[in-house]
Amino acid sequence: MRRLFTLLKRELSVFYYSPIAYIVLFLFLILNGLSFWFAIALLNRAPSENTVVQVFFNSAFFWIAYLLVFPVITMRSFSEEFKMGTIETLMTAPVRDWEVVASKFMAALVFYMSLWLPSLLYFLIFGWLGNRSAIGSAGQVWAPYLLLLVMGMFNVSLGCLASAMTSNQIVAAMISLVLTIGFFFVTLINYVVNSSSPILREMTAYVAQLDHMDSFSRGIVDSRVFVFYPSMTLLLLVITYQVFQYRRWKA
Amino acid sequence: MIKVEQLTKKYPGVVAINNLSFEVDKGEIVGFLGPNGAGKSTTMRILSSFMPATSGRAYIAGHDVFRDSLKARRHLGYLPESVPLYGDMRVNEYLRYRGSLKGLTGRKLRARADAVKELCSVKEVENKLIASLSKGYRQRVGLAEALIDEPDLLILDEPTIGLDPNQIRHVRELIKSLGKRHTILLSTHILSEVEVTCSRVIIIHRGKIEASDTPENLVGRIRTSGTVRVEVRTGSDDPVEMLEKIVGIKSVADNPEDGWHRCSIRVEANSDLREEIYRLAVERRWTIRELTQERATLEDVFVEITHADN
Numbered sequence: 255m256r257r258l259f260t261l262l263k264r265e266l267s268v269f270y271y272s273p274i275a276y277i278v279l280f281l282f283l284i285l286n287g288l289s290f291w292f293a294i295a296l297l298n299r300a301p302s303e304n305t306v307v308q309v310f311f312n313s314a315f316f317w318i319a320y321l322l323v324f325p326v327i328t329m330r331s332f333s334e335e336f337k338m339g340t341i342e343t344l345m346t347a348p349v350r351d352w353e354v355v356a357s358k359f360m361a362a363l364v365f366y367m368s369l370w371l372p373s374l375l376y377f378l379i380f381g382w383l384g385n386r387s388a389i390g391s392a393g394q395v396w397a398p399y400l401l402l403l404v405m406g407m408f409n410v411s412l413g414c415l416a417s418a419m420t421s422n423q424i425v426a427a428m429i430s431l432v433l434t435i436g437f438f439f440v441t442l443i444n445y446v447v448n449s450s451s452p453i454l455r456e457m458t459a460y461v462a463q464l465d466h467m468d469s470f471s472r473g474i475v476d477s478r479v480f481v482f483y484p485s486m487t488l489l490l491l492v493i494t495y496q497v498f499q500y501r502r503w504k505a
Numbered sequence: 506m507i508k509v510e511q512l513t514k515k516y517p518g519v520v521a522i523n524n525l526s527f528e529v530d531k532g533e534i535v536g537f538l539g540p541n542g543a544g545k546s547t548t549m550r551i552l553s554s555f556m557p558a559t560s561g562r563a564y565i566a567g568h569d570v571f572r573d574s575l576k577a578r579r580h581l582g583y584l585p586e587s588v589p590l591y592g593d594m595r596v597n598e599y600l601r602y603r604g605s606l607k608g609l610t611g612r613k614l615r616a617r618a619d620a621v622k623e624l625c626s627v628k629e630v631e632n633k634l635i636a637s638l639s640k641g642y643r644q645r646v647g648l649a650e651a652l653i654d655e656p657d658l659l660i661l662d663e664p665t666i667g668l669d670p671n672q673i674r675h676v677r678e679l680i681k682s683l684g685k686r687h688t689i690l691l692s693t694h695i696l697s698e699v700e701v702t703c704s705r706v707i708i709i710h711r712g713k714i715e716a717s718d719t720p721e722n723l724v725g726r727i728r729t730s731g732t733v734r735v736e737v738r739t740g741s742d743d744p745v746e747m748l749e750k751i752v753g754i755k756s757v758a759d760n761p762e763d764g765w766h767r768c769s770i771r772v773e774a775n776s777d778l779r780e781e782i783y784r785l786a787v788e789r790r791w792t793i794r795e796l797t798q799e800r801a802t803l804e805d806v807f808v809e810i811t812h813a814d815n
Contacts, residue, residue, distance in 0.1 A: 256605075256610075257606060257608075260602065260605045260606050261606070263602075264602055267594075267598075268593065271593060272593065338589055338591075338592075339585065339587045339589035340589040340590065340591060341589075342550070342553075342555055342585045342587075342589055343583070343585060343589050343590075343603075343650070345554075345555055346553040346554060346555050346578060346581065346583045346585075347578065347603065347606045347607055348575050348578040348579045348606075348607060348608065349606060350575065502555070502556065503556050503557055504556075
């Protein structure tokens with residue numbers, strides 16, 4: 255356990271000591287800020303039944319920031335180690351392969367969640383200064399963050415898998431972007447295919463991130479996502495572990 | 506300390522090492538020699554449990570490097586050939602991180618980090634980013650890292666590559682002093698280094714062990730490099746013609762300069778013809794400035810073994 259902690263500390267320091275992290279954070283804040291400004295502007299224009307939280311989490315700016323961030327934070331996790339050869343010193347130290355995979359995944363997830371912290375501040379300050387009812391109930395604020403956590407787990411593990419597959423960060427980012435966006439757009443099949451079957455609808459409902467966010471930002475917490483995303487994450491991490499081992503042994 | 510049994514590693518289309526078996530006892534410093542691509546690094550990578558062998562077994566301190574790899578790795582300090590380090594870390598940070606990964610904590614960790622910094626003379630760069638260090642420093646940081654938890658066994662893949670002569674001497678002394686407490690397996694291309702540091706040499710060629718003995722015995726085994734050098738002033742005599750009459754001399758190459766003949770004489774293996782040459786010189790009233798028999802070096806052994814079928 256102490257080893258895992260040591261690894262995790264190292265992985266986190268990679269994020270927070272590098273200038274790239276702050277560039278990502280900066281761009282992310284801009285998009286979030288736009289999204290928040292957009293939400294307030296919209297609600298100021300006309301009476302609406304929606305809360306600020308709802309509009310914020312369903313704006314295009316929000317989704318763009320959300321989808322683009324995964325490749326950026328996960329692309330270097332394994333690729334860099336393979337490219338620099340540090341995988342050799344890492345894996346000849348007394349650490350287990352799964353500890354390495356877990357630490358990389360957890361560090362990326364922690365960094366990802368920390369990106370959302372400022373937006374939480376928006377709501378708190380807004381509620382404090384302005385109209386409490388425009389935010390909605392406390393549960394309505396927490397629910398989207400809970401969803402962001404579980405959906406984030408899934409997408410971060412996708413990114414880790416992509417990174418474990420190649421020594422090239424850019425290629426890793428591309429694979430991860432394609433996978434992330436691919437899963438995001440799966441639900442849209444229903445809109446494209448007119449006569450989509452109920453089974454297809456049912457299946458795609460599991461990965462319908464837009465729909466999840468829609469209901470979570472209303473405060474409707476659907477328990478299915480807490481089973482689906484974590485179990486998919488586990489599956490993806492097991493695959494990552496296998497790919498990682500395969501690439502190391504093949505080296 | 507190390508036990509290797511019929512180790513084989515195949516890459517697609519290539520057999521990197523073929524049925525390798527050897528043992529290294531506690532306290533030995535073993536030099537692992539061979540031409541590039543002979544399978545040295547592959548063997549070391551398997552021993553460090555970085556990758557598995559195709560077949561065969563290897564043990565470190567009695568633990569199978571594949572099945573019981575974590576226990577095997579606890580006894581090991583490994584310095585890979587390319588010395589991979591995290592460029593974004595400072596030397597201090599890196600050593601502490603690696604120390605803690607290897608199970609050191611608190612005061613012990615700090616003490617060991619200080620000790621290895623001192624030992625490998627990287628104290629003056631302890632607060633620098635590794636990315637900004639020169640090759641020599643990186644090499645020594647890598648070595649310091651391998652030593653941090655005082656492992657029983659050190660596997661060093663070309664530890665002196667990229668160092669300047671002073672640093673090479675320093676590392677050589679360091680390895681020699683480490684040999685008192687650690688078992689060391691090191692690979693290198695600098696043969697003079699092996700002659701002074703290693704208690705045993707394993708020469709590997711095309712994935713097979715061709716020789717395994719002390720450097721002295723290996724050199725003793727071949728004396729074929731029997732060359733005698735002589736530098737004489739012969740007056741009107743032709744030294745080549747005269748010398749070639751001596752029984753046992755195969756050929757003479759002459760290189761005259763300012764009236765001195767510098768001759769390189771090939772003699773038969775395991776023979777010493779210096780007395781005969783001297784007698785000839787006295788008889789013909791030649792002036793001798795130099796008369797030496799060249800000794801075989803480990804380099805000759807290496808070339809002899811690894812060049813034979815090339």
